[in-house]
Structure formats: C-alpha cells, structure tokens
Amino acid sequence: MKKYAHHSYTYTPLLDAEQTKDHEMTWRFWRRRRLVVALLAFFGFFNVYALRVNLSVAVVAMTEPVETKLENGTIAMIPEFDWSTQTKGLVLSSFFYGYLVTQLPGGWLAAKIGGNRVFAIGIGTTSLLTLFTPPLAHTSTALLIAVRVIEGFFEGVTYPCIHAVWARWAPGEERARLATLAFSGSYAGTVVAMPLCSLLAHYTGWPGIFYVFGILGLIWTTVWWIVVKESPEKDPRISAAELKYIQETRGTTLTDGAKHPWKAMLTSGPVWAIVVAHFSENWGFYTLLTFLPTFMKDVYKFETSATGWLSAIPYLAMAATLQGAGHLADCLLRRGLLSRTNIRKLFNCGAFLSQTVFMIAAAYSTSVVGCVVCLTIAVGLGGFAWSGFSVNHLDIAPPHASVLMGVSNTFATLPGIVSPPLAGSIVLDKTAEQWRVVFFISSAIYLFGAVVYYIFCSAELQPWVLHDQSDASFDTDGASVTTAGGYDNRATDHNSEM
Known part of the structure; x- marks a missing residue:
C-alpha cells in the first residue's frame, strides 16, 4: 500500500556551469526533447482549431444559392442546403455540446493512461470524422449534427490532457513558455484556417475543406504518436542532462x-x-x-x-x-x-x-x-x-x-x-x-x-x-532511470545536451 504525505518543493538550480549552459534554449531546438514536444503540441492545437472552425466557413458555401438545372431544363439559383437560421445555428453550435461533456473525463483519463495518448486519440478521431462530414451532410442534416457532436466529444479532451503532458515534461522554470507555445497554436490555427477554408471552398468546393484538414490532422496524429512519449523517462532519444534537469525541477x-x-x-x-x-x-x-x-x-x-x-x-x-x-x-x-x-x-x-x-x-x-x-x-x-x-x-x-x-x-x-x-x-x-x-x-x-x-x-x-514518498524507478524503452538519488539513462549517455 502506497504512503502519501503532504509535500512542498523548491526548484534547485543546477550547480555546474555546463548544465546551466545546456538548459538554455538554443537554436538547436531538436536536441531538446521538451521543445520538440512543445512544437508538436503547437501544431496539435493548430489542428484543433482548424477542425473546429472549418464548418463556420463551409456553411456559407453550403447554403449560398448556386446555379441548379431543374428537371424541366430551366436554370435556377438554389442553395445546396436550404437551412433555416435556426437549423444553421444548431449545426454550428452542435460541436460545443459534445465538447462540454469530455472536459473532466479527458483530464481524468489523461492522468491514468498518459496525456500524450489521449491528445493523439482526441485529434486523430476528430480528423477521421471530419473526412466523413461531406457524405454524411449529403445524407442527412441530423447525421451532420450528430457527427459534429461526436467531434466535439473527442476534441474536448485536448486542453485537459495537455496538462498531463506538461506535468511530466515541463521543468518548473519553463512551464509558462512551453504551455503558451502550445496554446498559441489555437490562435494561429484560427487565423490561418479561416482564409484557407475560403480559398478551398472557392477552388475545390466546400467538401475540400473537410478533406484537406482531415488529412492534415491524421498526418499530425501519426507524427505525434511516433515521436512524443508519455514522459521523458520513456523517451529513448532524450539526453541524460535534459532528463535530470526535468526530473529535478518538475x-x-x-x-x-x-x-x-x-x-x-x-x-x-x-x-x-x-x-x-x-x-x-x-x-x-x-x-x-x-x-x-x-x-x-x-x-x-x-x-x-x-x-x-x-x-x-x-x-x-x-x-x-x-x-x-x-x-x-x-x-x-x-x-x-x-x-x-x-x-x-x-x-x-x-x-x-x-x-x-x-x-x-x-x-x-x-x-x-x-x-x-x-x-x-x-x-x-x-x-x-x-x-x-x-x-x-x-x-x-x-x-x-x-x-x-x-x-x-x-x-x-x-x-x-x-x-x-x-x-x-x-x-x-x-x-x-x-x-x-x-x-x-x-x-x-x-x-x-x-x-x-x-x-x-x-x-x-x-x-x-x-x-508518493517511495523511491520511484523506471525501466522504459531502453532507459533505466532512478529519480531518488540520481539517474542512469543507458540509451542516451552519448549526448549531454539539455
């Protein structure tokens, strides 16, 4: 049975000059695994908001009148989807009903199985469902609303579970910069996706909006799943110095x-x-x-x-x-x-x-x-x-x-x-x-x-x-780590970069 006690901590600066120099963020960001995680999280949130706002632009093209040839041969201007204002509002707001439900369960699940996995599953599933949006919209408005609710359901886990990632990956002195780098992807996604969706609607038709962003989301999911590990202890490419720095300050x-x-x-x-x-x-x-x-x-x-x-x-x-x-x-x-x-x-x-x-x-x-x-x-x-x-x-x-x-x-x-x-x-x-x-x-x-x-x-x-007061040890992906009195990372002894 585990023993727990109230615990307070202070951040102890690394003492030797080499370690102090190493933990500074240099232009060689790919040598710092925590920066790779932050950069990929940025693009993850970029996808989160691109997948969220795509319908806001697509719905304009879906409901504007277009030239339609009737059965008697005449040409009329008829919208592809003749929705009322109420129906359009329901379609646009349906995402938030699913999004609201999974905030708390998403945070709880991330703490249990790892924030990196939940983050990938949330965005990956939303991307996959986005690919099915055009055929479902043509089939039934009710199905379109349903798929948007489900998309919101899966995307709702993203913000809570990223904190499970930072709880393991972010040094105490770098929490603000790493978290804000990731979160800024949301606003970059909003700014880029809106005009890009307009261009896609114009040149490819509105279904192209969902196909392009759905595919981009799946590509990102694959990269994140391969590169980002649950914790630095499980990353075989992390340097010994960076691992120690994170463990001592997080x-x-x-x-x-x-x-x-x-x-x-x-x-x-x-x-x-x-x-x-x-x-x-x-x-x-x-x-x-x-x-x-x-x-x-x-x-x-x-x-x-x-x-x-x-x-x-x-x-x-x-x-x-x-x-x-x-x-x-x-x-x-x-x-x-x-x-x-x-x-x-x-x-x-x-x-x-x-x-x-x-x-x-x-x-x-x-x-x-x-x-x-x-x-x-x-x-x-x-x-x-x-x-x-x-x-x-x-x-x-x-x-x-x-x-x-x-x-x-x-x-x-x-x-x-x-x-x-x-x-x-x-x-x-x-x-x-x-x-x-x-x-x-x-x-x-x-x-x-x-x-x-x-x-x-x-x-x-x-x-x-x-x-947990007990000494925690890890044996993960070729790296053996002891956090109580020191560490040994056999997979990364060749690289002291932090």
Whole structure:
C-alpha cells in the first residue's frame, strides 16, 4: 500500500556551469526533447482549431444559392442546403455540446493512461470524422449534427490532457513558455484556417475543406504518436542532462493507484481563482470571435470580405503576445525578481484590467482604425493572462493538473454557449449603443475575474496534493532511470545536451 504525505518543493538550480549552459534554449531546438514536444503540441492545437472552425466557413458555401438545372431544363439559383437560421445555428453550435461533456473525463483519463495518448486519440478521431462530414451532410442534416457532436466529444479532451503532458515534461522554470507555445497554436490555427477554408471552398468546393484538414490532422496524429512519449523517462532519444534537469525541477507526479482529492480540490480557493479567470478570458474571446465581423459590418458598414481580414488582426496579436508573455514570465521567475504567485497575479490581473479599459474604449471609438487598435490590444493582452491562469494548474498541483484543467475548461466552455445568444438578444437594431452593452458585459466580467484572481490566487504547491514518498524507478524503452538519488539513462549517455 502506497504512503502519501503532504509535500512542498523548491526548484534547485543546477550547480555546474555546463548544465546551466545546456538548459538554455538554443537554436538547436531538436536536441531538446521538451521543445520538440512543445512544437508538436503547437501544431496539435493548430489542428484543433482548424477542425473546429472549418464548418463556420463551409456553411456559407453550403447554403449560398448556386446555379441548379431543374428537371424541366430551366436554370435556377438554389442553395445546396436550404437551412433555416435556426437549423444553421444548431449545426454550428452542435460541436460545443459534445465538447462540454469530455472536459473532466479527458483530464481524468489523461492522468491514468498518459496525456500524450489521449491528445493523439482526441485529434486523430476528430480528423477521421471530419473526412466523413461531406457524405454524411449529403445524407442527412441530423447525421451532420450528430457527427459534429461526436467531434466535439473527442476534441474536448485536448486542453485537459495537455496538462498531463506538461506535468511530466515541463521543468518548473519553463512551464509558462512551453504551455503558451502550445496554446498559441489555437490562435494561429484560427487565423490561418479561416482564409484557407475560403480559398478551398472557392477552388475545390466546400467538401475540400473537410478533406484537406482531415488529412492534415491524421498526418499530425501519426507524427505525434511516433515521436512524443508519455514522459521523458520513456523517451529513448532524450539526453541524460535534459532528463535530470526535468526530473529535478518538475515537482511531484501522480503515482499508479493514487486518487484525486476531489473534495479538497473543489473547495480550494486557488482552484476557483483559476476557474473564474478561465471563464472570464473565454467570455471576451468567444464574444469577439463570434460577433466581431458582424460588429464591424453593423457599426462601420464594412463589407463581409473586409471584416474577415480585419477580424483576424486581434488574433494574430494574441498568438504573438503569448510567446513573449510566456518567456517573460519564466524570465522573471528564473531571475527571482518576483515570487511565482506574484508573477501569476501580475500577468493575469494586469491583462484583465487592461482588457476592461480597452474593451470600453473600443465601444466608444469613433473610427474604425481606433476600434481595431483597441480590440487588437484587448485581445492581444489575453496572451499575458494565459501566462497567469493557464499554467497555474501546474503550479498548485502538478499531479492533478489535467483534471484541474478539465474543471476550469468545463466552465470556460459555457461562454461559447451563453454569450452568443445573449449578445444576439441585445443587438436587435444593430446600433452602436446596443453593441456597447455587449462590450460593457465583457468588460465587467474581465474586472470581476481580475478581483477574484487577485484575492484567491496562489502558485504554491497546495497541502492537499498527494505525493508518493517511495523511491520511484523506471525501466522504459531502453532507459533505466532512478529519480531518488540520481539517474542512469543507458540509451542516451552519448549526448549531454539539455
């Protein structure tokens, strides 16, 4: 029977100069296996969002009138799918119903069988189902809705299970930069997929959207499955120095047979600080993602083609800001300029307060340039927030981080379901005054999130985290590793790169 005790840890810097030099991120990223994992995770989330938004573009082509030859020989303009507004809304929202269900189970399963496997299965299955979307759509609208629900079901595991990967792969001093590198793939996927889907619909027809992204997703799944292992101990290509560095700095991991302390987790102030922050950030994100093109058209009379490109600018800023924010957070931690808790508070609350101001400024902007600048800053600053709350799960409870991400992302999915119809019920006359109300609501939620996170946030290992006191040893893929007093990795003695 395993014994568990409350455990706190500190990150001990490597002492010798060679190891210190080796753990710096150099241009030879492929020699650092954790960077390979992060880069492949980036493309994984790129696929996640490409597979999610493809229908948003395809549905336009599916429902626009096209020349159709009738039985009597006449030519008429008839849509391929003559859906009502309600049916179209149901088709587009069906994904989120499946997505909501698997957040918590995905985190739990990842902790049990390995986040790398669950991540691959989630994206791979979604990609495979995407290939069947065109024939199912031609067969029945009900089947199309059903397959979108199932796609959401499998894609719902992705965000929770990636934290199970980082719990094993991310050194304590690099959590922010590795996690934000991976998460930025979501925004890059959104920006690239939207115009690419439009081009595919124009040149190949709307089914080409699903075939291209489905095949790309399956190719990525194959590469990830072959390259990425459950933990650094199981990677035969990792160097001895990098393995030791990760083991000494990542903190405690969940041992076989250990259980999640559900009551303690769900009554923890720091956990709910993360939940509220995640909900707040996603409220503003989903509101703008859904309605920014419509807002630009209603208030500034932009044509639909122009609004698509303008709407992409804030998310380009978000993808770029995520990278800088992650590196800055880890730099502050590494240099000891601020405590881990204060870094998380500064980045998260600072971003939320700034987003509150710029969302209101955008609502009262009198020019399209001013509005786009304010919204770009507001969305872009979300990258700093993600260097706060999104890695906070790994700070407070590394062994349970995947489950905690499942909890927070469950609540954070609700804005995607609630905010669009709420905004739609407010903006009835398409006036600037009505749109201001939508922006005020988002600003108020950002402000609420900042206050709650500042009061309850912690980045210290929580006392309810269970830690196995026994010496853990591994014998994996040709590598024998002992984590208690040292290590021996026979497969990688030839390479000391970290």
